Amino acid sequence: MIILGIETSCDETAAAVVENGQKILSNVVASSAEIHAKTGGIIPENAARKQIKSIIPVLHKSLNKAKIKYQALDAIAVTIGPGLIGSLLVGVETAKTLSYLWEKPIVPVNHLVGHLYANWLESKPPKFPAIGMVVSGGHTDIVLMKGHGKLEYLGGTRDDAAGEAFDKIARLLDIPYPGGPQLSKIADEYRKQNPNVKLNMFPRPMLDSKDFDMSFSGLKTAVLNKTKKKLDKERFAAEAQEAIVEVLISKIMSVVNKYRPASILLAGGVSANNFLRECLADAFENPRLRSLHIPDIHLCTDNAAYIASAAYYNYKPIAWQNIISHPGLKITD
Ligand code: KG4
Numbered sequence: 001m002i003i004l005g006i007e008t009s010c011d012e013t014a015a016a017v018v019e020n021g022q023k024i025l026s027n028v029v030a031s032s033a034e035i036h037a038k039t040g041g042i043i044p045e046n047a048a049r050k051q052i053k054s055i056i057p058v059l060h061k062s063l064n065k066a067k068i069k070y071q072a073l074d075a076i077a078v079t080i081g082p083g084l085i086g087s088l089l090v091g092v093e094t095a096k097t098l099s100y101l102w103e104k105p106i107v108p109v110n111h112l113v114g115h116l117y118a119n120w121l122e123s124k125p126p127k128f129p130a131i132g133m134v135v136s137g138g139h140t141d142i143v144l145m146k147g148h149g150k151l152e153y154l155g156g157t158r159d160d161a162a163g164e165a166f167d168k169i170a171r172l173l174d175i176p177y178p179g180g181p182q183l184s185k186i187a188d189e190y191r192k193q194n195p196n197v198k199l200n201m202f203p204r205p206m207l208d209s210k211d212f213d214m215s216f217s218g219l220k221t222a223v224l225n226k227t228k229k230k231l232d233k234e235r236f237a238a239e240a241q242e243a244i245v246e247v248l249i250s251k252i253m254s255v256v257n258k259y260r261p262a263s264i265l266l267a268g269g270v271s272a273n274n275f276l277r278e279c280l281a282d283a284f285e286n287p288r289l290r291s292l293h294i295p296d297i298h299l300c301t302d303n304a305a306y307i308a309s310a311a312y313y314n315y316k317p318i319a320w321q322n323i324i325s326h327p328g329l330k331i332t333d
Pocket residue numbers: 010135136137138139162163164166167178179180181184268269270271272273274300301302
């Protein structure tokens with residue numbers, strides 16, 4: 001089955017062609033990061049306007065790279081949320097139009113569920129039951145996956161997402177957009193140069209709580225208060241990264257200890273973070289005991305390949321004749 005995926009939930013315009021949920025035939029992403037760099041963060045209106053410009057060229061490129069004609073497609077998968085409404089509309093309305101024109105069914109995909117399927121692309125499929133941790137710019141959630149389409153929410157952040165914490169702290173430290181990856185580079189360099197410095201300046205909230213919830217908003221305030229003391233930016237970056245990663249690792253460890261899953265899945269933009277990847281690999285060191293899945297770096301941040309993969313494994317198509325008023329194509333928050 002060949003599925004065209006479309007993803008436009010935020011600042012990336014993405015289209016991909018994926019065979020049988022695993023084999024990537026093309027994966028094209030156009031980012032509007034250079035526009036957001038000028039404003040120091042994403043202004044939704046700007047992101048939506050760039051989506052409008054990029055969507056058709058990205059779709060063309062994706063089909064060309066995959067060397068297939070639209071006739072060969074079995075379905076169109078599209079992100080229906082959560083995300084920025086203006087951005088989502090571009091992808092969903094384009095998918096509907098193509099579905100109607102090409103007479104192909106649409107498969108709506110939740111963006112966060114989609115992120116988890118980066119672990120099914122170009123690699124050995126994870127076994128169920130799995131524990132998945134999605135750490136993105138807008139969400140930080142832990143779920144139990146008993147099978148495809150059988151997800152149970154176990155916990156998550158009560159306020160800011162981990163990615164948001166990275167981005168906002170980067171802003172406080174005058175680190176240019178995109179903050180998360182830049183802060184992470186500075187932090188890794190500091191750790192390399194100062195291996196003996198104990199990085200415990202900032203709080204690790206909710207580590208002792210009995211549930212699997214987290215909180216990252218206080219970390220911003222802690223950084224803001226400390227930055228008044230004018231310590232060096234590199235040290236702050238390393239301290240903040242350490243605090244975020246320690247909380248994430250500690251929570252996933254306690255979930256794994258309780259549920260004893262067959263696999264552990266990391267997903268979402270923050271899973272591109274080197275330090276998080278290293279710490280997680282250390283934490284689940286014995287590969288015979290558990291199976292840890294971390295997507296390739298290029299599949300961690302937003303792309304349409306995982307949307308197509310999620311659609312394959314959760315195949316609930318909406319026929320092209322029904323797309324105009326089908327409730328399954330309502331954009332979700
Ligand atoms: O999943 P994603 O691409 O978009 C959303 O669905 O939100 O995640 C974007 C988030 C941003 O907050 C970004 O700063 C963060 O992922 N991110 C990172 C790294 N790469 C991306 N955070 C820390 N270290 C990184 N290397």
